[in-house]
Amino acid sequence: MRSTLLNLEESRIREVANAGMGRSDVLAFWFGESDEVTPDVVREAAIESLQRGETFYAHNLGLPALREAIAAYTSQLHGAVGADRIAVTSGGVNALMLAVQALVDPGDEVVVITPVWPNLTAQPLIMGARLQCVPLKPQAGGAWALDMAQLLAAITPATRLLVVNAPNNPTGWTLTEAEQREILTHCRATGTWILADEVYERLYYEPTGKGCAPSFLDVAEPEDRLVVVHSFSKSFLMTGWRVGWLVMPASMTLEMGKLIEFNTSCASVFTQRAAVAALAHADEITPRVVAHLKRCRDTLVPLLQALPGVEVAPAKGGMYAFFRLAGQGDSLAVAKRLVIEAGLGLAPGSAFGPEAQGWLRWCFASKDPQRLVLGVGRLKTWLGV
Template sequence: MMAGETFYSQNLGRPYLRQAISDYLSALHGRTIAPERIAATGSGMSGLQIANQLVLSPGDRVVAVTPLWPNISEVPLILGAKVDRVSLSIVDGRWTLDVARLLEALTPDTRMVIINSPNNPTGWMIDDESIKEILAHCRKYGIWVLADEVYERLAYDPAVASAPSFMRHYQDGDRVISVNSFSKAWSMTGWRIGWMVIPEALAQDATKLVEYNFSCIFEPTQRAATKAIREGEAEVAAMRAKLGRTRKLLVEGSRP
């Protein structure tokens, strides 16, 4: 702020931030995710809003995997779309997605499917094979996938860097939008900053929608986010370890 970085910024984020997110995601998922596909947003929630605005029109059909943080499924309704729900079930004491039932609901008239994994509120986490099945089905019918992956780093296995992600299986031409946030793994809730990974063909439309939603992100926030994502792995590891310990206490304390 003292350097005078308090004016309008670029709609999709400064190049240094988009490059930092690109480098981070490419290393995390073992494949190149170009900065041209990154759109920095004024929060994860802003990313969800813009993702819906990019894809949906009034009357469109959306399928959401539930239970779900209410904000995610309310946005399509605000835009005049209709939302059908496919719920997780409990099998052998674990939350489970019946992939066959989901694919049955993803009919050719479906515009978008919303999947939040790791899931708020259940903690359910999708697996790679399910991602592959869902993507193959959505490619066949031209269905968009909105993947809310804000909790991807909060996996308990220390040998796993992140939860399974649609970004690992993305192919050119896929109709996939991934939304993420600095609020979770980096605890930057009040800074109000997140990002989307979008097909590069949507970048121009995303630029317009950012302009009409929040215009740009305060630049000191972008500097802080860049610092966090480039140098914050020790903090992420510490948070994961802390959550693992509290989870262990809860599980062991709940056993008869």
């Protein structure tokens, strides 16, 4: 087996979750998903597809109806995007891995903004890339910020790929449109590709008039060296369905179809039918999801801020409260203790990068916000305050 794979770290989130799996007394907020089931209209579309016997292979790039629907949805948010720039994937994770496979050769230099969901640093390593991390910096009050000068200095003509996740998991940090323009202009000059993980773009709580976070698609030209990754998981409550998509230059799409063939062949038809239904009802589903998540955020964060020694800021986007406990260093050890001693399941900050050591991630996507209140009560008792 390749030494690269042997040297990959196991998920520290899973390590914590494994310590509490099967315990009915644990309030679990460790994974990045809501505990609310997928809307009926989406599930019914999948059931109808199965009842029609749609159990066969589909086109590598996805059902034409879904690609057209994604193109229309994207165009509504970000301006004209044709279906010839869309590929349907078996989840957002698959979309990210496909993009890295398409763009990175062994020995290539890849820059990643961290802390970040660990898959985004692991995937370039799997491809044999040389990884350079540019860390966000925690500010007073618990928010995180990007040092733009540091990032641009890290991106040189030797940099093959820049990986950006904004809105960011775990910190909630987002990019402004002006920052995106600055990054894009610099990457054009260096010949660097941008891989933008914008899975959380609809889970955005700042007023924009668009119902989404700023996107690189807002500032880029169709043939820019830009690949944007999306998923149905978060804003449509479809984590278990494993349907995502890529937006890329049209000149790249047919080649991506070949790569999909050698990975998964295609996404399953019944999940794609469900995705078509989700997009048809996006104006009903997503605003409700976002409004509820904002309520959850605004329930949890003030309660955490009221605890002595807790530093946390309201996330501008995403579904996480990322907070620091005074005097607590090893976040993995703290997260395990919280499971065992308090029945509270959180993700350790160290899972997202060394700069997040001492921080904890709390997924606030809870159908019942009272679970969040109960969880804070357990944390307060554990802290002895």
